[in-house]
Amino acid sequence: MHQLDPLTAPVEPREALRRTAYLLERGRQHSRRVEAFRGAVAVVDEVGEDEIRERAEAGTLTELAGIGGSTAGVIAQAVAGELPDYLERQQREHGGPLVEDEAAAGAGDSTLDPAAAEYLAAIVGDCHSHSDWSDGGSPIQEMVLTAVELGQEWLVLTDHSPRLRVANGPSADRLRQQLRLVDGINRSLGDSFRLLKGIEVDILDDGSLDQSEEMLGRLDVVTASVHSTLRMAKGAMTERMLAAVRNPRVDVLGHCTGRLVTGSRGTRPQSEFDARAVFEACAEHDVAVEINSRPERCDPPDDLLELALEIGCLVAIDSDAHAPGQLEMKAYGAQRAARLGVPLDRVVTTWSADRLLGWAGP
Structure with a gap:
């Protein structure tokens, strides 16, 4: 990139x-x-x-x-x-190099250093992006065009699931329409770029996923995230997340703590859960832990990311872009990954599309 x-x-x-x-x-x-x-x-x-x-x-x-x-x-x-x-x-x-927000990401250096630049250059994809089919600001085609211009090789389109009404997530019928559109876009692109079919599916209070099994089975990559009842008791939240991670359809655990550390929406404390149990389940079930690159999220915090690495989890450095100009936010995640010594071969967003699909497939 x-x-x-x-x-x-x-x-x-x-x-x-x-x-x-x-x-x-x-x-x-x-x-x-x-x-x-x-x-x-x-x-x-x-x-x-x-x-x-x-x-x-x-x-x-x-x-x-x-x-x-x-x-x-x-x-x-x-x-x-x-x-x-x-x-x-x-x-x-x-238009210059992105500058790390120290308050948001806790970086000691306010510029994208050479090590971080190496990580960013290795990132060829993104497992978390939104279009105007949910709460994004631009058509799918514009997101794809910008990703191509930035040198990405693939992008997973992960609009929200329907229960999150504030985000206008597509119903099963609208998702079917979107998948047909994705097929058309890929036919027009040839071999130059791949738009992968995905979803950011809401993890419901009982740990089930907010989309039908049939529809989830038609997707290439499923990113699962908690968006509601974020202050659930620690034990219940742990069981909720474990149920989602153990679901064979889930590939990536998105912004796992739900925290907000800066930005126009204000701040929000992180959810409480047994991180060791959740990350051990991620490692066991081959689910990647997302490094959410949005400065207002910077999720997971450093101590939890270090724990995930100690346990042996894969990670996905994602933009969570809601607009084309946010796709470059992966630079913030790359800086954190470099600073914490995340092994590049464990970053699924550095993999080719074929390797990613082989990993995420049934």
Whole structure:
């Protein structure tokens, strides 16, 4: 996985808008600003190149629904053969190497050091990503296109399961539709990239999974996470997680403590459970423990990650991206993995798609 090179003039209006949205996401800017640029891409696609050029020259871009002052400025400068000022500013402010959030991840060094860069370069996939089919902000195709541009070889699409209503997780019928769409995307990609069928399935209070056995059996990779009743008593939470890890359909245990350490949603303490028992079950059943790279999660904390490594667990360094510009968050997980000495051969997101599928298969 690598960092995108900055755009230079000339640049097509569509690409200028896409890159601006990506950089705003990368810088964790307000979602409304991102949505404005993502929406403008759709307008440009719908209207067509000729009319966009005519309107840019006539100064009437803002007469189009979905085009505001900032997006019109980017389009107009791109049409004129210039690098848009707004894009140039975002590249300057948010286009450099990701900097670790020390408060979130506890790193001693605030830059992505050479060891972490080596880990990041070795990561070729991602077992945890979301699209606008649940609570993500972009279409599946845009997530895939960005993953390709970043040099990834595969991506597991893991939209939420239906019980988590706040995330608008697909029902079984909608998931079937999504799987057909994934097949179509893979046919169009050929051998250059693989979009894998997955889910972030909710671990219910009794440890069962929030999707039918039949549908789970149609997926390539299943990431299972706790999203509700996070303050459950320690014994009950342990049994809940053990039941999920022992389920033969589960491949990855997502953000295992559920904690939040920073960010707009505030903070949240980690769930209490017998980590040794859970991680021993992960090792026994060949379930990877996720290193969730989102700075607000930084999950599991260092002491639990060290315990998982001591027990012999596999790990998955995942972005948990809800937008294209968040796919690079794996840099934060790579920095933690390097700092704690995670063996690279135990990181499933460094494996080829074929090796991953062989591991995750029945």
